[in-house]
Amino acid sequence: MPENIIFHIIFLSQILLISYYYPKQVLDRTAAVLEKHPPDQYPKLYPRPHSFYTQGQKRYKVANHVILALGFGLFIAIGNWDYSTSGEINNMIPFAYWMIQGIPMLLLEFLGYSRFKLMRAADVSGKRRAVLNPRRLFDFVSPGLFGLAIFMYVACILFFYSIHGFQIHPSNDTFIIFVSLTLMNLLFTAIIVGHLRGKKRDPHQAHDDRMKQSVASIKSLFIMSVVASFFIITTEGMQALHLDFYRASLMSAYLQLTIVIGLGALLRKIKLEEIDFEVYRKGA
């Protein structure tokens, strides 16, 4: 079936992009930081012994290799199943695999949190600095993108309402989409408020670096919200047009896009050579 060939190409891209390309980028970046900014010269950057970071790199690499191998296994299994049955591929397969692919990233995020916590605990300096400029939402995101995110959210709910009506019941599709999309956007809002008003996670981070990180994260969240609404509308539209067999491909493409928009944007926009590492020197 041609739609399954399309799925195979997109799914292969999902396997390679999330379990090979981006992990390699992360590892190359970490290795570059460890090499150019060693713990003896930049002690504030490393609240744990050097070996902890090198071991962490190895574990991250192994975890991604295992998931990559699992992906290839799944890819072959789907191919065999496809040729033997010529059936439709369940769109939950790329989603379930994406969840597994996300485990190393999630662990990395948790390690980041604990690292910043240790950095804050180790920071005994009595001097605290801040910039006397307000951080406002539109300093980080254009009103156009903000408006588009709101428009897409409302459009998505109205689209479902026009097809399924609205009932406060777990079996009503409009209700499910309304609750899930609202919860997702509320989570994004909480993260954005954290960037605008929250405490500094890294106690030593330079103001410009913090701003760059906030701009990249906030923009990504708004784009993700737009893409999520668009994806839901497209999926439902496909069902209405009886194009269900493309749903697995669309799901895989969407999941890859979330990583490109999230992690990809952060790696692209925050260049290592532009980060001020001097703040992590002893006595800085």
Place this chain on the structure above:
Amino acid sequence: MDITIDIDNSTPLFTQLMNQIKEAILNNSLNPGAALPSIRQLANDLDLNNKTVAKAYRLLERDSIIQAKGYRGTFIHPDAKENCAVDLNEWVTEKLTETITSFRSSGVTDSEIRIAFGNVMHNRNN
């Protein structure tokens, strides 16, 4: 415009904050109409209690150095530079010295002044 708070310094944190905002106004780092961060943002950035920043902002607003414009935020007062030169503590000390001197010259004893001052401060006669 950067602000630095030294928590080991004996000067109260809210006073350090007020003094640095005043200094920034006097050396033109902060101009009239410039927006200031919200209390919560500044408190989180400096890792201080919200009440400390709120107290500094309240006293600066009382002295017409900053002005709160509701949901729009807090801004530097148009007359901030002139008002920065006014030291209310010095003015109070000067006025009290004048008043106490006139009481003494009228024969009022120090203990009578203290009692009367205490009564006025505690609104006992009002």
